[in-house]
Amino acid sequence: MSPPVVVVAALSARMLAESARRAGWRVIVLDLFGDTDTRRASGMWYPIGDAASLSIDPRRVRDALDAASRFPNVIGWIAGSGFEAHRELLDDRHIALVHIGNTREAHEAVRDPMRFFALLDDAGIPHPDTQWQAPADATGWLLKRANGTGGVHIRHAMKTGTDGDGYFQRHHAGRSMSALFIADTRRAAIIGFNEQLIVSSCTHPFVYGGALGNIDVPQSLREQIARAVNAIVSRSGLKGLNSLDFIFDGERCFVLEVNARPSATLSLHDRDASPSLLALHTRVCAGAPLHADDLDSLGQPLPMRGELIVCADRDRKISPEFVQRALNLGWCHDIPVTGSAVAEGAPLCSVSARSAHGTPPATLRAELAARAATLLSIDNTRKSGHADLLLSR
Numbered sequence: 567m568s569p570p571v572v573v574v575a576a577l578s579a580r581m582l583a584e585s586a587r588r589a590g591w592r593v594i595v596l597d598l599f600g601d602t603d604t605r606r607a608s609g610m611w612y613p614i615g616d617a618a619s620l621s622i623d624p625r626r627v628r629d630a631l632d633a634a635s636r637f638p639n640v641i642g643w644i645a646g647s648g649f650e651a652h653r654e655l656l657d658d659r660h661i662a663l664v665h666i667g668n669t670r671e672a673h674e675a676v677r678d679p680m681r682f683f684a685l686l687d688d689a690g691i692p693h694p695d696t697q698w699q700a701p702a703d704a705t706g707w708l709l710k711r712a713n714g715t716g717g718v719h720i721r722h723a724m725k726t727g728t729d730g731d732g733y734f735q736r737h738h739a740g741r742s743m744s745a746l747f748i749a750d751t752r753r754a755a756i757i758g759f760n761e762q763l764i765v766s767s768c769t770h771p772f773v774y775g776g777a778l779g780n781i782d783v784p785q786s787l788r789e790q791i792a793r794a795v796n797a798i799v800s801r802s803g804l805k806g807l808n809s810l811d812f813i814f815d816g817e818r819c820f821v822l823e824v825n826a827r828p829s830a831t832l833s834l835h836d837r838d839a840s841p842s843l844l845a846l847h848t849r850v851c852a853g854a855p856l857h858a859d860d861l862d863s864l865g866q867p868l869p870m871r872g873e874l875i876v877c878a879d880r881d882r883k884i885s886p887e888f889v890q891r892a893l894n895l896g897w898c899h900d901i902p903v904t905g906s907a908v909a910e911g912a913p914l915c916s917v918s919a920r921s922a923h924g925t926p927p928a929t930l931r932a933e934l935a936a937r938a939a940t941l942l943s944i945d946n947t948r949k950s951g952h953a954d955l956l957l958s959r
Contacts, residue, residue: 779834
């Protein structure tokens with residue numbers, strides 16, 4: 567019998583495709599970029615939107631899922647980044663494939679700001695001051711959008727109103743962190759902790775630029791986040807892989823948001839000698855409870871891993887030589903296909919590195935920076951023109 571086929575869909579779906587391949591499945595990928603290594607991990611790729619504006623086209627998603635549903639042995643589709651703004655697709659009865667992930671109702675429980683912060687207050691979970699009207703003095707406040715992802719939806723607030731899904735939140739100092747967890751609608755297990763690498767531009771001061779995964783954290787932090795995650799899961803019915811973003815000030819954690827789907831940090835925690843995390847996600851989403859064996863294996867210490875998004879230092883036209891050299895490096899990912907135009911300042915590739923458990927994060931950050939410099943040293947053809955592109959992977 568041929569192996570199962572799974573469809574993965576996201577703004578950039580490379581890490582989902584690779585985890586699905588580790589599970590032994592055949593993979594159909596739906597994303598915006600169709601990067602070289604994404605296509606190598608998949609049997610078929612469908613474009614579902616515009617890369618320059620980071621916008622998913624629901625019509626193209628429906629058409630791609632309809633085409634994928636005709637493949638034999640296809641088990642369903644998994645939504646990743648970018649579907650926060652298209653939650654209606656998660657329960658669309660006109661889509662033949664089963665969605666393997668959270669229900670739309672569970673998404674709404676954590677992505678609707680009014681519901682989510684009321685949930686946190688009910689559970690006694692600390693979070694930054696949050697309000698729906700612009701503060702009289704906007705100093706120290708942020709304007710966020712509930713349907714955004716990757717930090718491009720956050721900017722410094724001004725004394726103006728907001729519309730749609732916008733809300734205001736006080737900027738809280740501390741380490742920007744996240745926790746990847748698996749849930750079965752009743753309880754959760756933390757897979758690992760991450761330190762987020764935040765980059766800033768004039769218009770987007772809090773963009774996700776990568777992360778360090780499997781970092782050591784104090785026991786008090788583990789306990790605070792475990793309590794928060796379990797309280798959120800029991801009140802929202804989350805299932806499968808999810809991540810919790812929070813600020814840690816050295817003593818207390820302040821919850822920011824939940825990504826109710828497999829996050830960009832998935833690739834930092836997939837274990838080489840264990841079943842893929844996407845396979846665990848699929849099993850739990852099908853109704854299997856978390857077992858003691860799952861919890862024990864997830865608690866084992868792992869090497870610290872990091873990924874950094876590298877932006878182009880100049881306008882580039884991707885040549886076959888660039889693609890081959892990037893593949894040969896072995897730690898370069900999200901490699902554009904030959905012939906792609908990458909504008910100065912736009913994401914070019916991402917690089918990864920690992921170090922022993924307990925190594926200072928600064929050591930891993932330095933290695934990522936060195937590898938980014940190596941990547942940028944690959945000569946390439948200049949191309950005139952400039953476009954502003956910020957990518958949330």
